Amino acid sequence: MGHSKASAAVRAAIQAISIMALVFGFASAQARELTAAEKLSDLNQMVSRLKSGYGPLHYKQKNMGIDIDAVAATYTQRVQATKSNSEFYYEIIRFIAEFKDGHFSANVPSTHRAYLSFTVDLVEGKVLIDKVDRARLSEDLFPYVKGDEILEFNGRPVLDEVNDIAVFIPNGYSGSVKRIATMSLTNRRGARLPVPSQPAVTVKIRRGTSNVIDTVSLNWTYEGQPLDEFLTTPKFLSRKPIGLIARDYDQLSMDKEMAMLNVPNIENDFRCSGGTRTEIPKDATVIIMKPFVAYYYPTAKGHVGYLRIPSYMAPNPVTGEQEFELRFQQYEYAVRALEANTVGLVIDQQHNCGGSVDCLHQMTSLFVTQPFKPVQFELLSNKEEYLTFSKYVDSNMDYTIGYENFLKVLMTIKTSYEKGDFMTPKLALGGEETIPANSTHYTKPIVMMIDEMSGSGGDAFPALMQGIGRAKLIGERTMGLGGHVVEQPALFYSQIQARITKSLFYRPDGVAIENNGAQPDIAYLPTRDDFMYGYRDQQQFVTTELLKLVNAPKQQLTQH
Numbered sequence: 001m002g003h004s005k006a007s008a009a010v011r012a013a014i015q016a017i018s019i020m021a022l023v024f025g026f027a028s029a030q031a032r033e034l035t036a037a038e039k040l041s042d043l044n045q046m047v048s049r050l051k052s053g054y055g056p057l058h059y060k061q062k063n064m065g066i067d068i069d070a071v072a073a074t075y076t077q078r079v080q081a082t083k084s085n086s087e088f089y090y091e092i093i094r095f096i097a098e099f100k101d102g103h104f105s106a107n108v109p110s111t112h113r114a115y116l117s118f119t120v121d122l123v124e125g126k127v128l129i130d131k132v133d134r135a136r137l138s139e140d141l142f143p144y145v146k147g148d149e150i151l152e153f154n155g156r157p158v159l160d161e162v163n164d165i166a167v168f169i170p171n172g173y174s175g176s177v178k179r180i181a182t183m184s185l186t187n188r189r190g191a192r193l194p195v196p197s198q199p200a201v202t203v204k205i206r207r208g209t210s211n212v213i214d215t216v217s218l219n220w221t222y223e224g225q226p227l228d229e230f231l232t233t234p235k236f237l238s239r240k241p242i243g244l245i246a247r248d249y250d251q252l253s254m255d256k257e258m259a260m261l262n263v264p265n266i267e268n269d270f271r272c273s274g275g276t277r278t279e280i281p282k283d284a285t286v287i288i289m290k291p292f293v294a295y296y297y298p299t300a301k302g303h304v305g306y307l308r309i310p311s312y313m314a315p316n317p318v319t320g321e322q323e324f325e326l327r328f329q330q331y332e333y334a335v336r337a338l339e340a341n342t343v344g345l346v347i348d349q350q351h352n353c354g355g356s357v358d359c360l361h362q363m364t365s366l367f368v369t370q371p372f373k374p375v376q377f378e379l380l381s382n383k384e385e386y387l388t389f390s391k392y393v394d395s396n397m398d399y400t401i402g403y404e405n406f407l408k409v410l411m412t413i414k415t416s417y418e419k420g421d422f423m424t425p426k427l428a429l430g431g432e433e434t435i436p437a438n439s440t441h442y443t444k445p446i447v448m449m450i451d452e453m454s455g456s457g458g459d460a461f462p463a464l465m466q467g468i469g470r471a472k473l474i475g476e477r478t479m480g481l482g483g484h485v486v487e488q489p490a491l492f493y494s495q496i497q498a499r500i501t502k503s504l505f506y507r508p509d510g511v512a513i514e515n516n517g518a519q520p521d522i523a524y525l526p527t528r529d530d531f532m533y534g535y536r537d538q539q540q541f542v543t544t545e546l547l548k549l550v551n552a553p554k555q556q557l558t559q560h
Helices: 002-030 036-053 057-064 068-081 085-097 158-166 174-183 246-252 256-261 324-341 357-367 383-394 401-419 457-467 528-532 536-549
Strands: 105-107 113-115 118-123 126-132 149-153 187-189 200-206 213-219 221-223 285-288 294-297 304-308 344-348 376-379 446-450 472-475 485-487 497-501 503-506
Touching: 036 068, 036 085, 036 497, 068 085, 085 105, 118 174, 118 528, 126 158, 126 528, 149 158, 158 174, 285 324, 294 324, 304 324, 304 536, 324 357, 344 536, 357 457, 376 401, 383 401, 446 457, 446 536, 457 472, 472 536, 528 536
Parallel strands: 304 344, 344 446, 446 472
Antiparallel strands: 105 497, 113 187, 113 221, 118 126, 126 149, 149 200, 200 213, 285 294, 294 304, 376 503, 485 497
């Protein structure tokens, strides 16, 4: 009886697989290959948009030797050589990456994804396991833990695989590209990267820092809607039903505030989050834990404060709606407590996702005692920008400062456009001459932790604080994402959707943020011990550097 039931179950499974094969075979037969003319049309659309509306276009050629006509000629040949839609889609992604601009990015219209149920990070040049999903990878199957080192991937040195991923990553700083590519090693999103077509992968792993090295074979888990060319991927590995549902499509569209990072959904406990990866001292006094962390802790010279700034956006954790006013009031509350109880402050701006220019100006006003010059932009001097700023002017009431400021920006765009200039002179995005200090502000010494995973506003805020003399920067240089971005209509045939950088903005020293970022005053790269043990060594290092500024001569702390 049991045997008959088992046989019936097997027959049913075989029948289901056969039906599925017929369905997918039909879909494959109906899939239409884009023609060579259609592929070139999409490439030419992108080139045309760049020539007419890419803010850093001339900057890239002058400072980096990136000539759009030469790049377009190369990719015309590459596109003509593609033998499938998939090859073509990722040639467009590679074309975009050639401009070394983390704000200039695109998504292939697919929810397809493959992952290995563990995440990795790049630490001291080595690929280390970060987190393991034990619900999917049991210790019997995968007896590896945080800190174990990936040595090889599919029989190749793991950094060779990382370098292959890196060609699809649009970013102007090689350190950021390598870190993002490493994080993508075990999590491949078809919207940004080719999804592996082979279901299995071999991984060579060193246990900790020992000489014990194992080789394991794992299966990729697939999710989402495959591209046409991937319809033969084994669907029994999929965790979700295959299908393009509206919610998935909305999520892949641009990732909104986090789009500039181009990384999979990992490090959720720190990246773009108000949480902290730094171990909170046991004797610390906590001011606030959510939506961001602030506390102070004792040292030989007095209490030192810690303040986490994860972005210059303010999403409600439940609804996702922006609540800038509430968030700023919460930061005012924290800064008042820090001013009253500390001799110096550590601002943690690592893995910062950027956001609103107005928001980062507001944040800066909490740490100064005098008015300061806002971030300076060069805007495209074309009809599109003129019409955009016309709307900003119209949205303000007559006889208001806002109206007057935006009108000044509009007239600057108009004058530059009429002269035939590609970009305007430098000016504030909102037209302001200065930003006033907030009535609540911090007056003691500040050091700020920065890294290669901070970009856009995450470049601008530390550069501004450094430039006006209010903070020493510690860590690694930031991404260098130097302008505001606008989402473009999808390309006609592939429906690839891009975001294009529309401006350049500048550090207070006059150097463009694009490809330069904010540079640290004091270099520090997290170590394996930091990664393993709550970044305690990093905390000690920044605390020591901060205390050197306590009671330092006043000229080290004055704004300029």
